[in-house]
Amino acid sequence: MLVSTNWLSKYVDWNELSVEELAEKITRAGIEVDGIIDRSFGMDNIVIGYVTDCVKHPEADKLHICQVDVGGEITQIICGAPNIAAGQKVIVARPGAVLPGGMKIKKAKLRGEESNGMICSLQELGIEGKVVPKAYAEGIYVLPNDVQAGESALTHLGLYDQVMEFDLTPNRSDALSMLGVAYEVGAILSKDIKLPAISFEESSEKAQDYLKLAVEAQEDNPMYIAKVVKNVKVAESPQWLQNTLMSAGIRPHNNIVDITNYVLLEYGQPLHAFDYDRLETKEIVVRHAREGEKIVTLDQAERTLNGHQLVITNGVEPVALAGVMGGANSEVHEGTATVVIESAYFAPSSVRRTSKEVGLRSDASTRFEKGVDPNRVAEAAERAAQLMAELAGGEVLEGSVQFDELDKTAERIILSPDYVNNRLGMKIPMDEMKSIMDRLQIPTEAINGQLVMDIPTRRQDLRIKEDIIEEIARLYGYDEIPKTLPVVESTPGGLTPYQAKRRIVRRFLEAAGLSQALTYSLASPKDAQAFALETAPVTELLMPMSEERSVLRQSLIPHLLDAATYNTARRNESVALYETGSVFLGIEEDGLPKEVEHVAAVLTGKWVHHAWQGETKKVDFFVMKGIVEGLFEQLGLLERIQFTKATVEGMHPGRTATVWLGDQAVGMLGQVHPTVQNQRDLQETYVMEMNLRVIMETAAEELFYEPVPRYPSISRDIALVVDRDTSAANLQAIILQAGGKLLKTVQLFDLYEGKNVEEGKKSLAFSLTYFDPERTLTDEEVVNAHKKVLDALTVQANAQLRS
Amino acid sequence: MKEQLHELKEQVIAKIKDSQTIKELNDVRVAYLGKKGPITDLLKGMGKLPAEERPKMGALVNEIRESVTGILEERKETLEQQAIQEQLEKESIDVTLPGRPVELGNHHPLTRVVEEIEDFFISMGYEIAEGPEVEKDYYNFEALNLPKGHPARDMQDSFYITEDILLRTHTSPVQARTMEAKDGAAIKIICPGKVYRRDSDDATHSHQFTQIEGLVVGENIRMSDLKGTLDLLAKKLFGADREIRLRPSFFPFTEPSVEMDISCFKCGGSGCNVCKKTGWIEILGAGMVHPNVLKMAGYNPEEVTGFAFGMGPERIAMLKYGVEDIRHFYTNDIRFISQFHRAEA
Numbered sequence A: 001m002l003v004s005t006n007w008l009s010k011y012v013d014w015n016e017l018s019v020e021e022l023a024e025k026i027t028r029a030g031i032e033v034d035g036i037i038d039r040s041f042g043m044d045n046i047v048i049g050y051v052t053d054c055v056k057h058p059e060a061d062k063l064h065i066c067q068v069d070v071g072g073e074i075t076q077i078i079c080g081a082p083n084i085a086a087g088q089k090v091i092v093a094r095p096g097a098v099l100p101g102g103m104k105i106k107k108a109k110l111r112g113e114e115s116n117g118m119i120c121s122l123q124e125l126g127i128e129g130k131v132v133p134k135a136y137a138e139g140i141y142v143l144p145n146d147v148q149a150g151e152s153a154l155t156h157l158g159l160y161d162q163v164m165e166f167d168l169t170p171n172r173s174d175a176l177s178m179l180g181v182a183y184e185v186g187a188i189l190s191k192d193i194k195l196p197a198i199s200f201e202e203s204s205e206k207a208q209d210y211l212k213l214a215v216e217a218q219e220d221n222p223m224y225i226a227k228v229v230k231n232v233k234v235a236e237s238p239q240w241l242q243n244t245l246m247s248a249g250i251r252p253h254n255n256i257v258d259i260t261n262y263v264l265l266e267y268g269q270p271l272h273a274f275d276y277d278r279l280e281t282k283e284i285v286v287r288h289a290r291e292g293e294k295i296v297t298l299d300q301a302e303r304t305l306n307g308h309q310l311v312i313t314n315g316v317e318p319v320a321l322a323g324v325m326g327g328a329n330s331e332v333h334e335g336t337a338t339v340v341i342e343s344a345y346f347a348p349s350s351v352r353r354t355s356k357e358v359g360l361r362s363d364a365s366t367r368f369e370k371g372v373d374p375n376r377v378a379e380a381a382e383r384a385a386q387l388m389a390e391l392a393g394g395e396v397l398e399g400s401v402q403f404d405e406l407d408k409t410a411e412r413i414i415l416s417p418d419y420v421n422n423r424l425g426m427k428i429p430m431d432e433m434k435s436i437m438d439r440l441q442i443p444t445e446a447i448n449g450q451l452v453m454d455i456p457t458r459r460q461d462l463r464i465k466e467d468i469i470e471e472i473a474r475l476y477g478y479d480e481i482p483k484t485l486p487v488v489e490s491t492p493g494g495l496t497p498y499q500a501k502r503r504i505v506r507r508f509l510e511a512a513g514l515s516q517a518l519t520y521s522l523a524s525p526k527d528a529q530a531f532a533l534e535t536a537p538v539t540e541l542l543m544p545m546s547e548e549r550s551v552l553r554q555s556l557i558p559h560l561l562d563a564a565t566y567n568t569a570r571r572n573e574s575v576a577l578y579e580t581g582s583v584f585l586g587i588e589e590d591g592l593p594k595e596v597e598h599v600a601a602v603l604t605g606k607w608v609h610h611a612w613q614g615e616t617k618k619v620d621f622f623v624m625k626g627i628v629e630g631l632f633e634q635l636g637l638l639e640r641i642q643f644t645k646a647t648v649e650g651m652h653p654g655r656t657a658t659v660w661l662g663d664q665a666v667g668m669l670g671q672v673h674p675t676v677q678n679q680r681d682l683q684e685t686y687v688m689e690m691n692l693r694v695i696m697e698t699a700a701e702e703l704f705y706e707p708v709p710r711y712p713s714i715s716r717d718i719a720l721v722v723d724r725d726t727s728a729a730n731l732q733a734i735i736l737q738a739g740g741k742l743l744k745t746v747q748l749f750d751l752y753e754g755k756n757v758e759e760g761k762k763s764l765a766f767s768l769t770y771f772d773p774e775r776t777l778t779d780e781e782v783v784n785a786h787k788k789v790l791d792a793l794t795v796q797a798n799a800q801l802r803s
Numbered sequence B: 001m002k003e004q005l006h007e008l009k010e011q012v013i014a015k016i017k018d019s020q021t022i023k024e025l026n027d028v029r030v031a032y033l034g035k036k037g038p039i040t041d042l043l044k045g046m047g048k049l050p051a052e053e054r055p056k057m058g059a060l061v062n063e064i065r066e067s068v069t070g071i072l073e074e075r076k077e078t079l080e081q082q083a084i085q086e087q088l089e090k091e092s093i094d095v096t097l098p099g100r101p102v103e104l105g106n107h108h109p110l111t112r113v114v115e116e117i118e119d120f121f122i123s124m125g126y127e128i129a130e131g132p133e134v135e136k137d138y139y140n141f142e143a144l145n146l147p148k149g150h151p152a153r154d155m156q157d158s159f160y161i162t163e164d165i166l167l168r169t170h171t172s173p174v175q176a177r178t179m180e181a182k183d184g185a186a187i188k189i190i191c192p193g194k195v196y197r198r199d200s201d202d203a204t205h206s207h208q209f210t211q212i213e214g215l216v217v218g219e220n221i222r223m224s225d226l227k228g229t230l231d232l233l234a235k236k237l238f239g240a241d242r243e244i245r246l247r248p249s250f251f252p253f254t255e256p257s258v259e260m261d262i263s264c265f266k267c268g269g270s271g272c273n274v275c276k277k278t279g280w281i282e283i284l285g286a287g288m289v290h291p292n293v294l295k296m297a298g299y300n301p302e303e304v305t306g307f308a309f310g311m312g313p314e315r316i317a318m319l320k321y322g323v324e325d326i327r328h329f330y331t332n333d334i335r336f337i338s339q340f341h342r343a344e345a
């Protein structure tokens, strides 16, 4: 909503403030003023000129040499506009003027001819092209003949005006009219407002004798008024009216259409003007369209209608799409003599639906959608009739044709001051509350310690007690509310164990060198289930914006790989990222997908990198595995996990493992399949993904202190050769079992294949630590225990001992 | 013999002084003071002297031996010092060479903002409530005073899965669920999470973003409690000298509704490009829980009141750190993510 402050002055006196101060007060009271436009843009030296002579430039086809009377002086100006002609009153930017686009006007020579200024279009004065009257849209603006050369053109065009841009919240549709704004400003400044005085002479003829009305769709159209004005002269509107419309962002057309738009802006009540003679049947019937019925609207578009869309008809065919746009067939034109003014209340839901279905939003539909003021429907029609009499020489026929079943009663709200103060945490006296209601011009009485208010229909946003609390608070001032803290039953607050573990997981992964990524939950169908630990029917959007983001993901890995590709393409060659987030699996009983929190990571490039000392190491499977093991250690679950070789689509068949927590598969890690790496422009890349929910919901082993050893431990190393496919985990398990209770730890410290080791075999070396917390072990005890280990390895794993 | 001794002494002292290494010095020691050295020989030869001269000569030999030993020790000390000095010189390094980096990862800037807010409210006795990202229309809209047909819930603006299920457009459904579950009891929660809107991604819009909301419900919860809470939050997030102001606004689930501005942390209120010359920056929306919302969740709005507020961690991070494009939060460029781990104050 654009609010001209000049226009506003007609209704409320705000002039003791600057526009900036006014805007600030309005903003603080609840309507955000987004900006203030100075329509003069600081221009100067812009005058009215009279073109006394106009001839073609001998050297340029499109230019004219004009002699222009700029007030007591005739000066030569070259003009390139197609519509320039002698005898016109025009806008002249004189040398020294600076136009809003930044153009500085100077004396110049154009193709050898002197030019002392510029004849301007309205666009050149900073008026938006879409609001410039069509006749002048492609050239200079021509003023009416009665203006005086030499006078300020800006004054004449009403450009010494500042316009506030309102950013209205959806509830404040009352401020979609100048009167509504006037009520608001009046309340803020504690000023009375001046409403338009409506009076005009009526003709002896009756509107009822000219027009019949039948409203068939009464629910969608509970009120319809038609007035008839005859003998109008359709012409350009007076300059003030055109200026006013342009200041509000509306293009002037002709006096009849301009008046309906003016009243729409003034009252917030959309009006429509029909050419009476083009209605033909002299009848108006409001009904729902027939399925497939067609109408050509004012914008010359043919629209096919459906059965719930409301139309105004002449009894035969639609002449307007109710509340949205008029029809071309009944449009007011130059030859129109008799006008029908329509003022109506169309149900918001009906207009909203139709406007959306036909894809048309107009100044009218936006107001009907919010619900217009039932008590202004009739008055707005009278106001338009008055203006048509005054500005178009029309004769207003007596009375109107109307259908009216609309409820116009005021809502009553009763409120105790305590209710208000208890909710605000304040002690505003009742008198003060009543005075605020008075400023808002909401009739209010104090009865038995209660405020009894009859809410005017123009404030349809005020429905419940809390709405009134807001009115009181915003006008009393939010700055006056004290700062306190809530007092409720005290709760300890804090993170749940699950939430606390999530933070542990994140901090561990960060300490391990991975950075946290955040990727999108929506994925492409091809990525939705790639790498997924578990798949279920994919959840699809009804109306995706793109294929790329049309379904919910079941694995975090694809987007992490995208992030890795993104980074390596930008020469961030070493990537270590993790993410925690939900995957979405199938449909649960309540209709929602099962959301499971996962953690995933991606590694590529170098892991250790310290070049000048020659330390550098590429990521490999065991870097990722170490991170996974470390994570389980942090969560107190290390003893309960196991890794087994796995086959996962998209993963390297020889370098992928399943992670088991007890007997449940909770995750996967390994190298991305080289083919997939290539497709994604990645070097050797490792990923892992785990079901974080299951892991975090598994209680950690209890944390007990283990005494620091008081007796020395004894270490023995074993080197052995086994078949290549014997797993280290298996050997370790054999050792641990055979070593008995004295064997405390087993650590692999060497792995070798190749020269000196038989083909198909590998050599491993373990370091075993024996220890008894109660005493120092004897050599004999260790020798015995160690021998059992060696025997077990020989028997169970067919191991050859190496010396 | 006396002369012999003195000559020997001079000779030894000269040798000691000529020694340039510990080894040379040791050779001198062995040569002169060792078991086969001349001094030992002299002592052995004492038996040939007359008995009355023996004590005198013994004393002299000992004196010379002690004196030579002393000089030798002194020289040894000097040489050792020199050796250490040389070694230190050899071991000297360029201390300006770069250290071996400690390879830590970073948490995401949005996590940083969210956890800072969570921790602040936890310290005030709040709990963290979470809920599903795919929601029922009922919790996302209806229970929040946005009945079917309400203009604010256009299909165009939300990602629907079916007519009744959609990706949540805010974290408010967690509030609705919590209220329903609490069955009339008091509530103090913070709800962080991902939310989704049907927007095209650009510098200021993202179809996925994060939100963090707060809700307090109980007897006698007042707007002043909201103001006091938000004031502390603003000071925590943006500095102790921040002022706040509330402006009336509109949200379907609160009444009255307000927007909170903070005094500009860059210019302090005098006007700059961050605050668009106004001295104030809009940070969050808030209000008193709408009676309809309380009613839907089974509370009696005549007896129980509440306040709620909500903000966007992206916006807060963009303001705090001067991030110019919201898409940075989701492209995961390491050069971006790695900038948000260090201490701020």
Ligand SMILES: [Zn+2]
Pocket: B264, B265, B266, B267, B268, B269, B270, B271, B272, B273, B274, B275, B276, B277, B279, B280
């Ligand atoms: Zn500033």
